Amino acid sequence: MRRQLNTLYVTTEGAWLHKDGENIVMDVEGETKARIPVHMLESMVCFGRVLVSPPLLGFCAEKGICISFLSSYGKFLARVEGPVSGNVLLRREQYRRSEKIQEDLEIVRNVLKGKIFNQRAVLARAMRDHGAGFSTDGSDRLRYALLRLKRIGEQLFSIDEIDILRGMEGEAAQLYFSVFDLLIRVDNSAFRFTNRSRRPPLDPVNALLSFIYTLLTHDCRSALETVGLDPAVGFLHRDRPGRPSLALDLMEEFRPVFADRLVLSLLNRRQIIERDFRTMDNGAVILRDDARKKVLIAYQDRKREDIYHAFIDEKVPLGQFPFVQAQLLARHLRGDLDGYPPFLWK
Template sequence: MKKLLNTVYVTTEGAALKKDGETLVAEIEGAEKTRIPLHMLGAVVAFGPILISPALIGACSGAGIAIVLLDRAGRFQARVEGPVSGNVLLRRAQYRAADGPEGVEIVRSFVMGKVANQRAVLRRALRDHGAEMAASDRAAIEDAAARLAAILRRAQLADASIEALRGSEGEAANRYFAVFDHLIRSPDPELAWTGRSRRPPLDPVNALLSFLYTLLVHDCRSACEGVGLDPAVGFLHRDRPGRPSLALDLMEELRAPLADRLALSLINRRQLRAADFRRMDGGATLLTDEARRTVLTAWQERRKEERLHPFVQERAPFGLVPHLQAQLLARHLRGDLDAYPPWFWS
């Protein structure tokens, strides 16, 4: 249970939230854990089976405090609000920004966060395993990290258009994945990296990445829904029927440190081997059922790990970062923040 950006996140299954006067009371197994005055809250986000008393629901609805219900995996289920809501104003601001010149700065933040975090993953690999690498592998990673730094500087230029920023993002992804094989330390030749493939993934590493990206985009979509943003209207990703473009935008800066790093850990620590993948008749490669359970367990553990949020300046679990970033984007769109602050991993 954690309070960040005037939102209470309840992640302990079986917790009970009640109203005592003008205060929210949280209990676990009958023992009181915290008390928070309602006037200090903007939202309550509950993960999984959490008991919320009718009195608290009524008090929150009357005070304009949203209650967001997510399942155990963090997928959006419902949002409970009173009759007065600012969501229509927030979404109008989102649509105006997506169609107007101010969208450039939001795209710039997404791109800078993504490229900086990709570079951080490469630098971390050099720091942790550089001494064990072949000189050619180390040189390739160092060159890619230097190229990403140059792309990052270019993205900061004031006159960059959305199309130019999209081009920088694509170039950075190519540079990053060009050296991804140097980060894999598995003895299984079947787990070698030959390039990104999607829909369907054609090799084990791509199958693992695609599965993790699916989990991450679910979290980002829930975060958008939870704060009242329209997950279908993005800035970096163009609108397309059925595509959660804004959720994909939020995911970009989180892919490398959350999904890619976890994939590398599972492979390099031999938690996943070649036998944990199966090739289908059409060429697609999928995780076995047992391997999928291994990945889901590791994903849930990774989401519990805490890092200092560079903007909020508080420690927060990885699993709450999409929700914090969605809140910060909503605050920017409402005019409470001058710019959208990307999340930088270190």
């Protein structure tokens, strides 16, 4: 198991990052604000107008530290990384399996099994923790969603069409988010959730979900590249220029447990409040700078929590789960494992 390293998030507009020996230095308006030893980092994420010196770009590429650039509200813009790692034979097998996905749906079924199982686990935990506080209608809606998600999960392995499986994933997501509002225990109309809106997010809950999904995508992409897989060529998600399809496949299992539960914790514990958001002229809702920093701290704290992984039979920091699952997927593609074992949260 690799040592868990850190991701450096730079959110200060106008920051200038440069190299000083084996350190990354951040200057703001000519004043040094931070100095980070390189050996502590595995990646950097820069939000908004952040400048990086060419020597630092080259240095990070040599050290295997990828740098992602996002807009101020979390939209992915670009990524700088060093030479591609991994075995070319592994990637060839990945491409072969992806091209023949209709003939071999096992990976897709297992990814969806993990996602739907974990969606049910999140809803069941809410029923167990807050069941007495739900109205009769709310309890009925949750029970129906749990029952329907269970049936969808049971039907996965009897389906032999990739498009039908994708449709079932969409139905499961719609069911899950149709009751997501019940899990938000804050009595504030600003945090009511009716449906998932992405580009752009149109309410605070969607803004928070989208922001954390962006962070999780970054981590999944890094994990796949670390084990030598191509994050752009997936199985569940169709290939599109600029889309990290395999990273999106990998993160499906983690969305409910990692991202969605973190959103609920931030809202229900009132760590994030209404004034932490602002609405743009086009209707998009984004996090303010100070709130974004709070979310990043909570995200890093969440990554340090130990969770039991049933397949490897040990507790692992949640931040390492994308790396563990990427390793298991690589082992399956190489033929070392008969199937890809999804992450199931219990």
